[in-house]
Amino acid sequence: MRLTDTAIKNAKPREKDYKLFDGYGLHVLVTRSGSKLWRMKYRYRGREKLLSFGPYPLVTLKHAREKRDEARLMLLEDLDPSEERKRARIEKDREREVTLGAVSQEYLNKLEKEGRAPATMKKLRWLVTLIEPQLADRPLRQIEAQDVLRLLRKVEANGTYETTRRLRSTIGSVFRFAIASGRASSDPTEPLKGALIRPTVKSRSAILDRVELGKLLNAIDGFSGQPTTMHALQLLSLMAPRPGELRQAQWSEFDLDDAVWRVPPERMKMRRPHRVPLAPQTLAGLRELQCHTGDGAFLFPSARNWQKPMSENTLNAALKRMGYGSDRITAHGFRATFSTFANESGLWHVDAVERALAHVEGNEVRRAYVRGEHWSERVEMAKWWADELDAMRRSTQNE
Known part of the structure; x- marks a missing residue:
């Protein structure tokens, strides 16, 4: 006989726990203390098992029957309702942890x-x-x-x-x-994608005029601040590295006899090792700098702590002090200056210029085939660029 709410409400506690059955294993366990708890007895693969659905009347008769029917459907699919409940609980706990x-x-x-x-x-x-x-x-x-x-x-x-x-x-x-x-x-x-306001792309300022560049080079040569800052700006113009790569450069990376700077991959933006050919003018500048900082690890140590490189703001602050604010040029802008002059000269293969800048080919198919460093051409290009800078410097020395 199926249960009714009236029968459940009227059930009184006895000396021992007893059960009121509804059908298909669903029953109410009436305890000696007067609690009324929903249970479902079922068999799974020959074993008798028990499910708990909660207390009555918090769990109503209708709700208990719905839970029983859900469990019966699982049994039809050869699923153990107890194990499925545990699995669901574990999944919920896991979801709470995966924030x-x-x-x-x-x-x-x-x-x-x-x-x-x-x-x-x-x-x-x-x-x-x-x-x-x-x-x-x-x-x-x-x-x-x-x-x-x-x-x-x-x-x-x-x-x-x-x-x-x-x-x-x-x-x-x-x-x-x-x-x-x-x-x-x-x-x-x-x-x-497309739902947000697009930022206006603003290129870093760079000087692309020969006369203006010559004036800047002379201003750098006459810089009255720290000698290491002057050398850093000179080398920045000669080699066109990323400012961070130069700022953190260490003497152990330079082979002055072989005229090469080997930048380790962990300090490169694209995490690839990079070689930079050193023109004669670059070597001369490095040997002069060696007299100032050669006893330490960094080419350009911090003025406060020689165990650390100079601040990332030092070079831009020096340019500003010379009258070259960020609207005219930045430390990073020397790369655009070199790239523009090298490409417009028509003397060098575009891939050689890109390798000099340590750029990685964006097209995956083309990148698979273009793997060379163009080293010989880059050695000649480094000499050409250093000579070009000297020529611009000389042409504006009296202006």
């Missing part, structure tokens, strides 16, 4: 182990802090495109469009990392 903040930190640790540059890691860790107010504690599977968009809109409202773009990209990378490890099923940043 965006936790996986972001795991992703950053992975990049750090891969040897990403400290400056890159610093920027990425800062970007990850921007997710903390809203999304860091949210399970990945609960985060949708609209959630990410609300966060990005708040950042975008400050006018920091490039930061917003980078934040979207970083969150997307974290989700793809989670997808690869089976902790997420989709990337909610994918539908957001």
Whole structure:
């Protein structure tokens, strides 16, 4: 006989626990203390087992029957309801642990182990802090495109469009990392492409006029600050490296007899070793610099601590002191200066110029075939560029 709410309500405790059966194993266990607990007895692969559905009346008769029927459907599919319940509970606990903040930190640790540059890691860790107010504690599977968009809109409202773009990209990378490890099923940043304000691309300032460049070179030669800063700017113009690569350069990387600077991969933007040919003028400058800093590790040590390289702001501050603000040229702009003059001269293969700048071919197919360093051509190009700079310097010495 099927149970009714009235029968359950009227059931009184006895000296021993007893059961009120509803059908298909579902029953109410009435305890000596008066509690009324839903249970379901069933058999799975020959073994008798028991499910608990909770107390009555918190779990109603209707709800208990629904739970019983769900369990019966599992049995029809040869699934054990008890084991399925445990599995669901474990999955929920796992989802609670797999938050965006936790996986972001795991992703950053992975990049750090891969040897990403400290400056890159610093920027990425800062970007990850921007997710903390809203999304860091949210399970990945609960985060949708609209959630990410609300966060990005708040950042975008400050006018920091490039930061917003980078934040979207970083969150997307974290989700793809989670997808690869089976902790997420989709990337909610994918539908957001085109939804954000595009930042205005602003090229770093560079001097592309021979007369203006000659004046700058003379200004550098006459710099009245630290001699090491003057040498750094001279070498920056001669070799056109990234400022960070030059600023952190160590004497152990230079072979002055062989006229080559070997930059280790961990200090290169693309994590590939790079060789730089040294023109005679470059070698002369290095030997003069060696008299100042050759006893230490760094070519350009910090004025406060010789165990560390000079500050990343030093070179731009020196240019500004000479009257060359960021609207005219930056330390990084020397690369654009060299690239423009070298390409416009028509003397050098474009791939040789790109290798000199340590650029990596963007086209994957072409990159697979273009692997040479163009070393001989680059040696000649380094000499040509040093001579060009001398010629510009001489032509403006009296102006």
